[in-house]
Amino acid sequence: MRSPEPRQLAQSAAEFMERLRARSPRVHCITNTVAQNFTANVLLAAGCIPSMTSSAEEIGSFVAGSNALLVNLGTLDPERRQATDIAVATAAARGLPWVLDPVFVDRSAGRGDFARRLLTGRPSVVRLNQAEFAALAGAAVDRTSAAEFARAHDCVVAISGKADLVSDGARVMQIANGHAFMSQVTAMGCAGSALVAACLAVADDAFTASVVALLLLGVAGEVAAERAKGPGTFAANILDAIYALDGSTLVARARIT
Amino acid sequence: MRSPEPRQLAQSAAEFMERLRARSPRVHCITNTVAQNFTANVLLAAGCIPSMTSSAEEIGSFVAGSNALLVNLGTLDPERRQATDIAVATAAARGLPWVLDPVFVDRSAGRGDFARRLLTGRPSVVRLNQAEFAALAGAAVDRTSAAEFARAHDCVVAISGKADLVSDGARVMQIANGHAFMSQVTAMGCAGSALVAACLAVADDAFTASVVALLLLGVAGEVAAERAKGPGTFAANILDAIYALDGSTLVARARIT
Amino acid sequence: MRSPEPRQLAQSAAEFMERLRARSPRVHCITNTVAQNFTANVLLAAGCIPSMTSSAEEIGSFVAGSNALLVNLGTLDPERRQATDIAVATAAARGLPWVLDPVFVDRSAGRGDFARRLLTGRPSVVRLNQAEFAALAGAAVDRTSAAEFARAHDCVVAISGKADLVSDGARVMQIANGHAFMSQVTAMGCAGSALVAACLAVADDAFTASVVALLLLGVAGEVAAERAKGPGTFAANILDAIYALDGSTLVARARIT
Numbered sequence: 119m120r121s122p123e124p125r126q127l128a129q130s131a132a133e134f135m136e137r138l139r140a141r142s143p144r145v146h147c148i149t150n151t152v153a154q155n156f157t158a159n160v161l162l163a164a165g166c167i168p169s170m171t172s173s174a175e176e177i178g179s180f181v182a183g184s185n186a187l188l189v190n191l192g193t194l195d196p197e198r199r200q201a202t203d204i205a206v207a208t209a210a211a212r213g214l215p216w217v218l219d220p221v222f223v224d225r226s227a228g229r230g231d232f233a234r235r236l237l238t239g240r241p242s243v244v245r246l247n248q249a250e251f252a253a254l255a256g257a258a259v260d261r262t263s264a265a266e267f268a269r270a271h272d273c274v275v276a277i278s279g280k281a282d283l284v285s286d287g288a289r290v291m292q293i294a295n296g297h298a299f300m301s302q303v304t305a306m307g308c309a310g311s312a313l314v315a316a317c318l319a320v321a322d323d324a325f326t327a328s329v330v331a332l333l334l335l336g337v338a339g340e341v342a343a344e345r346a347k348g349p350g351t352f353a354a355n356i357l358d359a360i361y362a363l364d365g366s367t368l369v370a371r372a373r374i375t
Numbered sequence: 376m377r378s379p380e381p382r383q384l385a386q387s388a389a390e391f392m393e394r395l396r397a398r399s400p401r402v403h404c405i406t407n408t409v410a411q412n413f414t415a416n417v418l419l420a421a422g423c424i425p426s427m428t429s430s431a432e433e434i435g436s437f438v439a440g441s442n443a444l445l446v447n448l449g450t451l452d453p454e455r456r457q458a459t460d461i462a463v464a465t466a467a468a469r470g471l472p473w474v475l476d477p478v479f480v481d482r483s484a485g486r487g488d489f490a491r492r493l494l495t496g497r498p499s500v501v502r503l504n505q506a507e508f509a510a511l512a513g514a515a516v517d518r519t520s521a522a523e524f525a526r527a528h529d530c531v532v533a534i535s536g537k538a539d540l541v542s543d544g545a546r547v548m549q550i551a552n553g554h555a556f557m558s559q560v561t562a563m564g565c566a567g568s569a570l571v572a573a574c575l576a577v578a579d580d581a582f583t584a585s586v587v588a589l590l591l592l593g594v595a596g597e598v599a600a601e602r603a604k605g606p607g608t609f610a611a612n613i614l615d616a617i618y619a620l621d622g623s624t625l626v627a628r629a630r631i632t
Numbered sequence: 633m634r635s636p637e638p639r640q641l642a643q644s645a646a647e648f649m650e651r652l653r654a655r656s657p658r659v660h661c662i663t664n665t666v667a668q669n670f671t672a673n674v675l676l677a678a679g680c681i682p683s684m685t686s687s688a689e690e691i692g693s694f695v696a697g698s699n700a701l702l703v704n705l706g707t708l709d710p711e712r713r714q715a716t717d718i719a720v721a722t723a724a725a726r727g728l729p730w731v732l733d734p735v736f737v738d739r740s741a742g743r744g745d746f747a748r749r750l751l752t753g754r755p756s757v758v759r760l761n762q763a764e765f766a767a768l769a770g771a772a773v774d775r776t777s778a779a780e781f782a783r784a785h786d787c788v789v790a791i792s793g794k795a796d797l798v799s800d801g802a803r804v805m806q807i808a809n810g811h812a813f814m815s816q817v818t819a820m821g822c823a824g825s826a827l828v829a830a831c832l833a834v835a836d837d838a839f840t841a842s843v844v845a846l847l848l849l850g851v852a853g854e855v856a857a858e859r860a861k862g863p864g865t866f867a868a869n870i871l872d873a874i875y876a877l878d879g880s881t882l883v884a885r886a887r888i889t
Contacts, residue, residue: 152668152684154409158561163606168561169479170409173452179483195687195711197452222683226693302875304672304682345604347859348872349677358605361559411666415818420863425818426736427666430709436740454709602861615862618816 127291128372131330132365134317139165143185143319147312148172148202150192150221153305156353157188160309163360164334166316177201181208185319187216188312189236191229199232206239215242215318215327219311224253237271242324245276245311259283261290276314276328278307284332286325293329294373295336297343299352310335329374337371338363384548385629388587389622391574396422400442400576404569405429405459407449407478410562413610414445417566420617421591423573434458438465442576444473445569446493448486456489463496472499472575472584476568481510494528499581502533502568516540518547533571533585535564541589543582550586551630552593554600556609567592586631594628595620641805642886645844646879648831653679657699657833661826662686662716664706664735667819670867671702674823677874678848680830691715695722699833701730702826703750705743713746720753729756729832729841733825738767751785756838759790759825773797775804790828790842792821798846800839807843808887809850811857813866824849843888851885852877 144167149157154170161168169180174197181187187209189202209216218241220233233254237244244267248259257263259277268275269287277283281294300306313331321327338359339352345359346352401424406414411427418425426437431454438444444466446459466473475498477490490511494501501524505516514520516534525532526544534540538551557563570588578584595616596609602616603609658681663671668684675682683694688711695701701723703716723730732755734747747768751758758781762773771777773791782789783801791797795808814820827845835841852873853866859873860866 150684151408151665152672155412155561155669158409159606159610162559162561169482170407171449171451171479171483173450175485176451176483179485180479183482192685193687194685194690222685222694225683225697226685226690228689228693302676304669304676346872347869348875349673350868350871350875353673353871354607354611354868355604357607357610358603361605361607408665412669412818415666416863416867419816419818426739427664428706428708428736428740430707432742433708433740436742437736440739611864611868612861614864614867615860618862618864 124372124374127326127329127374128333128369130326131333131368134320134330135334135363137320138316141320142167143316144169144183145186145188145312145315145319146180146184147188147190148198148205149188149190149308153190153192153308156305157309157312159357160360161312161316163357164313164316172198172201174200174204177205178208181205182212184214186315187214188219188315189216190219190221190308190311191223191233192221192308194229194232206236210239215324217241217243217245217311217315217318219245219308220250220254221308224249241273242318243274243276243314243328244271245278245314247307248277248279251277265290274324274328276332278310278332282332282336284325284328289325291329292375293332293336295333295340295371297339299343299346299349300339302349303353333368333372333374334360334363337368340371341367381629381631384583384586384631385590385626387583388590388625391577391587392591392620394577395573398577399424400573401426401440402443402445402569402572402576403437403441404445404447405455405462406445406447406565410447410449410565413562414566414569416614417617418569418573420614421570421573429455429458431457431461434462435465438462439469441471443572444471445476445572446473447476447478447565447568448480448490449478449565451486451489463493467496472581474498474500474502474568474572474575476502476565477507477511478565481506487511498530499575500531500533500571500585501528502571504564505534505536508534522547531581531585533589535567535589539589541582541585546582548586549632550589550593552590552597552628554596556600556603556606557596559606560610590625590629590631591617591620594625597628598624638886638888641840641843641888642847642883644840645847645882648834648844649848649877651834652830655834656681657830658683658697659700659702659826659829659833660694660698661702661704662712662719663702663704663822667704667706667822670819671823671826673871674874675826675830677871678827678830686712686715688714688718691719692722695719696726698728700829701728702733702829703730704733704735704822704825705737705747706735706822708743708746720750724753729838731755731757731759731825731829731832733759733822734764734768735822738763744768755787756832757788757790757828757842758785759792759828761821762791762793765791779804788838788842790846792824792846796846796850798839798842803839805843806889807846807850809847809854809885811853813857813860813863814853816863817867847882847886847888848874848877851882854885855881
């Protein structure tokens with residue numbers, strides 16, 4: 119499959135924004151308690167309806183009523199692990215897209231084992247940072263290792279960094295948008311994964327959805343940085359920027375290659 | 376009982392603000408992990424002292440030392456359910472007012488069962504949104520269904536929406552203040568429930584306390600929206616607005632009918 | 633040991649800021665769910681890498697890979713208590729500095745018992761507010777009771793209040809920086825404890841690290857208050873101020889005696 123044109127992807131991003139605002143997809147997030155509030159606000163700013171329960175008794179109902187699922191390993195207590203298994207099974211049974219974000223998989227062996235087991239459950243997208251990719255893939259990040267990882271696990275991989283890299287095994291795209299403040303606000307990566315889930319909910323193609331989500335967040339980050347005096351005011355401003363993002367800004371600023 | 380005059384309620388709201396700042400009531404909140412931080416900041420901005428533990432071993436001491444209790448079902452794990460039973464029993468034994476916020480009761484059957492059981496424990500106020508009311512009451516929201524719900528459960532019901540509706544079964548009031556950004560910040564409804572609990576702590580009458588709390592939040596939202604560029608800066612500005620709210624602004628802006 | 637000169641401490645604070653930014657210490661925080669997000673953002677703004685898991689199975693790996701540990705009792709569920717024991721044992725085995733923040737120890741007897749047991753595990757620093765100190769020390773806060781507490785528990789004690797007091801038993805310092813808004817933002821004290829842990833990670837001396845951390849936060853609070861219109865915009869601005877804090881501002885504003 120030939121990679122789509124960068125300009126075409128930037129225009130797709132504008133269409134995705136409109137779809138999110140028009141359809142208000144429900145995105146269920148199993149995510150860590152550090153990230154929950156900011157993640158919910160990012161999803162609301164983009165026009166989605168977030169939910170966050172990780173109670174094993176309820177998660178089946180919540181996922182069944184959602185349009186996409188995010189599984190973030192940041193808070194990995196026994197109840198969340200049990201809820202994750204139920205959530206992933208529900209998503210599979212209903213054909214819902216889901217995103218795996220193996221937070222800090224480089225910091226604990228048990229987390230690595232759990233992440234590897236989840237990978238066999240066929241996430242639509244794995245979104246992670248460079249250290250996490252290196253720990254999980256056993257290879258440094260480049261276009262080749264990204265494509266190999268995607269082929270090996272039959273998923274899209276989206277690796278965030280100074281430039282983000284997205285591959286579905288056949289196609290590879292780099293998104294060079296964003297701002298240094300993004301790494302100084304906690305949960306920015308987690309929120310990026312939630313945006314990927316949101317875009318999956320209104321997409322035909324997981325590769326395009328992933329590129330678009332990271333582009334939206336990166337461009338919003340650039341807009342926010344121009345209004346912010348530091349990482350605190352930046353965190354508020356990136357929500358404003360996501361809320362107000364328009365197609366011409368996306369097309370003008372997109373740095374996709 | 377005749378409904379109080381709208382203007383009188385707006386003046387009451389100004390008095391409530393003063394009482395909260397002067398008495399600094401302790402409000403214990405069993406609330407979801409998404410909402411905890413924003414809820415605590417709303418209570419602090421209003422002059423109250425929040426506490427948030429949901430450990431079953433400690434909750435009795437915390438509630439016994441508080442002036443009001445909020446029970447929000449947003450994070451419904453087994454420990455929180457157990458803590459809720461202890462908290463409600465402690466509130467009942469001490470005659471403390473408490474608020475039930477049955478978050479997402481429309482999304483899971485088990486949550487509905489738990490909420491219905493809590494309703495039999497006589498909350499002072501049930502605060503919820505229109506979808507949650509419809510799920511719990513089995514009826515669409517209007518002045519009649521609100522009053523019936525309040526009579527059936529011997530409580531005040533406060534339904535938030537584009538316009539909020541409050542009833543104690545005999546009286547019904549509508550508060551038309553607020554701003555669209557309020558539904559784009561997570562935990563705004565949860566924080567509204569916490570403000571109801573705060574007002575109950577300094578009130579003789581649960582109906583007045585509920586109207587006042589929703590009026591305070593709605594007017595603060597209008598003031599904040601004038602300073603905000605989107606939902607992110609709005610969330611910070613509504614805390615500033617609650618902190619600085621004065622009687623003349625409340626009386627001038629109140630749209631109670 | 634003679635107390636260092638106040639001016640020398642303000643200059644030390646500037647050096648600590650540089651060390652945090654250059655070395656990016658990893659600070660593991662067992663902290664309450666209300667405080668997690670703000671605490672992580674304070675640590676990131678100061679140049680550190682926060683982690684927050686409290687899963688008993690993982691905490692050993694996380695602490696072993698960290699440069700300092702914070703134990704905050706704000707969310708005291710059984711799993712966090714178990715994780716705390718593992719974390720403290722790991723810190724002791726590796727010679728890592730750790731901070732105990734016995735949040736709300738004045739509100740529950742069980743919390744007092746747990747805090748007293750942790751005190752026997754030799755924290756480097758105990759950071760708490762005046763009510764918590766009174767409950768734990770059985771004495772009102774003054775220079776004498778602070779020094780006695782530090783000697784009795786062979787630790788540094790850092791008591792926050794209108795003016796902060798730090799003692800290691802021999803030396804006592806008062807830091808009179810800060811702003812009233814700091815007590816109207818939830819988790820400000822918890823974040824202060826996290827900054828103490830961060831400074832311990834790059835310090836030789838726990839007393840100096842504690843004075844410096846509270847000075848950094850107090851001066852950042854003053855800078856932020858000049859830009860804020862209330863506690864909401866203050867919370868964002870204090871993160872900006874920590875991020876941008878420079879040596880000349882610290883020396884010019886420090887009120888240490």
